[in-house]
Amino acid sequence: MYRSLRILLLPTRLLQPCPPGPACTSCALRRPAIAVRMASQDSFRIEYDTFGELKVPSDKYYGAQTVRSTLNFKIGGVTERMPIPVIKAFGIFKRAAAEVNQDYGLDPKIAGAIVKAADEVISGKLNDHFPLVVWQTGSGTQTNMNVNEVISNRAIEILGGKLGSKDPVHPNDHVNKSQSSNDSFPTAMHIAAATEVHEVLLPGLQKLHDALDAKAKEFAQIIKIGRTHTQDAVPLTLGQEFSAYVQQMKYGMARIKAAMPRVYELAAGGTAVGTGLNTRIGFAEKVAAKVAALTGLPFVTAPNKFEALAAHDALVELSGAMNTVACSLMKIANDIRFLGSGPRSGLGELLLPENEPGSSIMPGKVNPTQCEAVTMVAAQVMGNHVAVTVGGSNGHFELNVFKPLIIKNVLNSARLLGDVSVSFADNCVVGIQANIERINKLMSESLMLVTALNPHIGYDKAAKIAKTAHKNGSTLKETAIELGYLTAEQFDEWVKPKDMLGPK
Numbered sequence: 479m480y481r482s483l484r485i486l487l488l489p490t491r492l493l494q495p496c497p498p499g500p501a502c503t504s505c506a507l508r509r510p511a512i513a514v515r516m517a518s519q520d521s522f523r524i525e526y527d528t529f530g531e532l533k534v535p536s537d538k539y540y541g542a543q544t545v546r547s548t549l550n551f552k553i554g555g556v557t558e559r560m561p562i563p564v565i566k567a568f569g570i571f572k573r574a575a576a577e578v579n580q581d582y583g584l585d586p587k588i589a590g591a592i593v594k595a596a597d598e599v600i601s602g603k604l605n606d607h608f609p610l611v612v613w614q615t616g617s618g619t620q621t622n623m624n625v626n627e628v629i630s631n632r633a634i635e636i637l638g639g640k641l642g643s644k645d646p647v648h649p650n651d652h653v654n655k656s657q658s659s660n661d662s663f664p665t666a667m668h669i670a671a672a673t674e675v676h677e678v679l680l681p682g683l684q685k686l687h688d689a690l691d692a693k694a695k696e697f698a699q700i701i702k703i704g705r706t707h708t709q710d711a712v713p714l715t716l717g718q719e720f721s722a723y724v725q726q727m728k729y730g731m732a733r734i735k736a737a738m739p740r741v742y743e744l745a746a747g748g749t750a751v752g753t754g755l756n757t758r759i760g761f762a763e764k765v766a767a768k769v770a771a772l773t774g775l776p777f778v779t780a781p782n783k784f785e786a787l788a789a790h791d792a793l794v795e796l797s798g799a800m801n802t803v804a805c806s807l808m809k810i811a812n813d814i815r816f817l818g819s820g821p822r823s824g825l826g827e828l829l830l831p832e833n834e835p836g837s838s839i840m841p842g843k844v845n846p847t848q849c850e851a852v853t854m855v856a857a858q859v860m861g862n863h864v865a866v867t868v869g870g871s872n873g874h875f876e877l878n879v880f881k882p883l884i885i886k887n888v889l890n891s892a893r894l895l896g897d898v899s900v901s902f903a904d905n906c907v908v909g910i911q912a913n914i915e916r917i918n919k920l921m922s923e924s925l926m927l928v929t930a931l932n933p934h935i936g937y938d939k940a941a942k943i944a945k946t947a948h949k950n951g952s953t954l955k956e957t958a959i960e961l962g963y964l965t966a967e968q969f970d971e972w973v974k975p976k977d978m979l980g981p982k
Contacts (some may be wrong), residue, residue, distance in 0.1 A: 569599030616879025748783030
């Protein structure tokens with residue numbers, strides 16, 4: 479070991495190759511050291527930022543500022559990386575900015591290369607070149623520069639230049655032209671959030687709404703006992719019960735859609751503090767129009783760039799709407815799993831699809847796993863909203879510095895809610911069946927049917943019938959006749975569940 483160490487430290491003049499012929503012992507030992515040094519030189523290139531030089535992996539398009547961020551923010555590992563939807567949104571924005579900057583005089587060759595590189599970011603081809611975690615500067619500057627460096631180096635490569643040279647495409651002067659991280663990152667936040675809502679969240683919610691609506695119609699004629707405070711109440715139909723879930727989903731989608739106009743407003747053009755320093759008149763409007771054309775979504779420039787940089791109320795509002803959806807889903811999933819509890823010792827009014835074994839020790843057990851997944855997602859979304867609320871409330875002066883936290887949680891909520899809605903619809907709701915025999919048995923045994931007697935004998939006498947029947951373990955009809963409050967014929971005429979389903 480010590481001999482190897484000494485050899486590695488030998489002066490360069492001693493590392494000259496031996497003359498042709500059998501190699502000497504010391505030369506043979508030195509060759510691995512030379513190979514290691516050459517491999518090291520081949521694996522890295524040197525790039526510079528304003529703090530100095532850094533080694534950048536030769537096979538990566540990012541540069542010095544990205545490497546410096548990986549050194550300074552070793553927090554969470556790969557699972558905490560900036561969400562790919564944000565990276566894709568940056569690609570869309572950088573492409574739009576390059577096209578607009580060309581209109582304002584940027585060399586078409588440079589703009590074209592930036593557009594091509596940005597398209598590769600959008601497609602996901604370059605995902606491996608974005609290693610930074612969410613937990614960095616609160617403005618997202620390091621991720622903005624990660625994107626600038628990747629697009630710059632890829633554009634340089636497209637034009638036949640040398641990676642890391644910043645020539646002919648500079649990450650700041652060209653890719654970030656007319657931009658600041660302070661307006662670029664919130665622009666990417668809004669593009670990413672809006673895209674996730676339209677591609678994942680709303681389609682998922684719509685699918686679950688439709689599945690529940692189909693069940694509400696299917697169960698329209700099935701009369702069952704209602705429950706309030708988890709105790710027996712008056713009858714309703716199973717379809718009416720499910721109609722509440724349908725309405726909750728309808729309102730949930732409406733709330734999401736109502737929040738979107740503010741999300742469509744883009745901060746681009748505000749640059750550092752909202753004044754638009756170092757950009758051009760009309761740049762903000764043109765970029766928003768380009769982004770709208772690229773995404774098919776109605777993006778516009780934010781009417782007040784100071785608000786767009788300093789606050790993220792639009793995303794807090796969207797998160798709040800998703801939090802409400804989570805509350806709805808928690809209620810719906812809990813109802814369905816409780817109504818399906820059993821199979822012999824629970825309520826058992828619903829028969830849920832049996833998707834997989836439920837226990838590693840109890841043979842034959844099947845659990846309401848889809849409902850459990852829904853409720854866990856709902857809990858996570860509620861937690862996400864707390865984080866977004868705290869982040870949104872911390873806009874200090876001209877800049878909110880919780881941007882990465884906010885978008886991470888907004889995107890996570892949108893993805894989880896959309897995905898779990900599809901899973902719940904496909905793997906549970908569409909296969910739910912009504913257990914008619916159990917429903918009828920529980921309804922016929924309910925004491926709250928006595929409510930139908932209120933208009934005929936009064937509340938007090940009806941209450942006495944219910945309490946006496948419960949105490950004695952007898953039926954309502956038997957108790958009412960025994961107390962002398964009415965005849966058998968009157969009971970049969972007045973207590974009809976099908977007549978208790980709505981106003982007279």
